[in-house]
Amino acid sequence: MTEKSRKTAAQLPSRGLPAGAWVDNREEIILHVPTPFSFTQNLHYLSRAKDECLYQIENDRLYKAIPIAGQTPVVEIRAEEDAHLHIRFLGDATPTADVRARVAEYVYDWFDLGTNLAPFYDMAQKDALLKGAVDSFYGLRNMGIPDLFEAMSWGILGQQINLTYAYTLKRRLVENFGRSVMCEGKTYWVFPAPETIAERTVQDLAVLRMTAKKCEYLIGAAQLIVEGKLSKELLWDGGDYQNAEKTLVNIRGIGPWTANYVLMRCLRMPSAFPIDDVGLHNAIKYVQGTDRKPTKAEIVALSRHWTSWESYATFYLWRFLY
Template identity: 30%
Template sequence: MWKEYYHASGMYDFDYSLRRLDMDPLIRTNFKERWVDVPVRLDDNDKVVVRVNSEGTTEKPVFTVMSDHDEDQDIIFENIRNIFQWDKDLNDVHQFFQGTELAMLFHRYQGTPIVRDFDLYGSLMKAIIHQQLNMKFAYTLSTRFVQKYGEEVDGSWFYPTPEKVAELEYDDLREMQFSQRKAEYVIDTSRKIANGELDLKQIAKQPNEEVLKTLGKVRGIGPWTVQNWLLFALGRDDLFPAADIGIQNALKKMWNLDEKPAKKDIEKKAEGWSPYRSYAALTLWRSIED
């Protein structure tokens, strides 16, 4: 086993990250000991489980990264650092919002990080499966999907490969309570990825607008799904899903409105939160989660 320590830049609320990660039944977490096990798929398709443990505080974040996989240590550590975005100085984000109407929220919820999903393909599948569903049933479906067609390693679940999903029939997912359309979206998108028509690694290098155009052409992938992928798969800083019901409810509460604000009004207000609109979205979500 190898172990490496890392001191993150600025504030970092790892305990909040654990709470968000724990919402997914597929992710193994421990609040008392403050760790999460991260499934990492290497380029040679080796599957490695990495334990990330917080040993510091929000103000002085310190982490240990541990794995039984003695090879590819630098690659694994870089992967983990990118997932948790430890190089992002959240003090800069905090200071930016002190001059905005979100100042009190950012004071209350300091060091809220963007933690990326563990896998580009898995993140896209989860977004497609979850779209237009309540959270409880959404996680029920994605858990069934992964536990049926993915792989468990040391208690952690890896999403199936696009090649494996491409071989499924729509009825295979219908039997798991997928709608016909959702079954088609999951399998057809996986087939495009498996045959090289969609290259998620290359798409991940594109600017936000290009990603929206590229993925938006795929049947069953709308703006909400692409924005979700940009935020949680790629960890982009400046996204604001104004059509999201949670965002609308958070702003309704903050602005003391009788009904949810209009999307165009939200987008106009959010212009003043650029270039950190993703952090505004996360902090607004957090304000109603509490």
């Protein structure tokens, strides 16, 4: 590891588990959940996509295969009175202690349990656009995408198309280039590793039936990650949002919307703000009860009190759309 990477890794905000945040019972992990938190609200968010292929929801329980250190444990996640998340390992083999710890960290990050939402709620209660959102969706967390390549891929796939078709493209990508594991009679899919896509050609990705440009962008992003030129640690670089946004925008195929989406959902930079997002515009239109979408200047004015909470404000407003 270079001196630069050692520095940035040390500065990366800890998404790890604070002392006392979890209990390891081998076959099951118990995560202590901070308030405010609502498993129902977060599950509702996750269930909005009927064509999702990377997790399954059944009987208010969440199932997912999580690739960790060469292993792929399958877990069931359920809540107990919104005070704890129970993570149960499925199948016959119990993962090692290190893998169990990393699974706990993954879920902790996925649900954004390391963020103190109290200041956001205090601000939102005084904001005309956000008050209804925090009252209606109390306990919702910014459900993230912990893996950088998956987050970038989702941003690229979703460019200039509707959400339904974006999920169709994601399923094609996963089922053609990802891998699957069988557990207790069910199939669980894992997102393609950047190494898999980096060695492909545009012709190889023709099966996805998306534009050649998007194929090129996807391959290019994978190659940067494989070559060590792009990582969460390098993007964080001391928490400078503007530098991180600039780094991403300088990548071919990554515009301001995709950059801010990645910084919002993967890096958890609170100031990330996809201000040009159509969904955000529609949500503001809905809350205001108007017949037209707001202009960019109007959004800037409306968001003047959201400083350092732009990402959460956006996430909560999106919730009105489903």
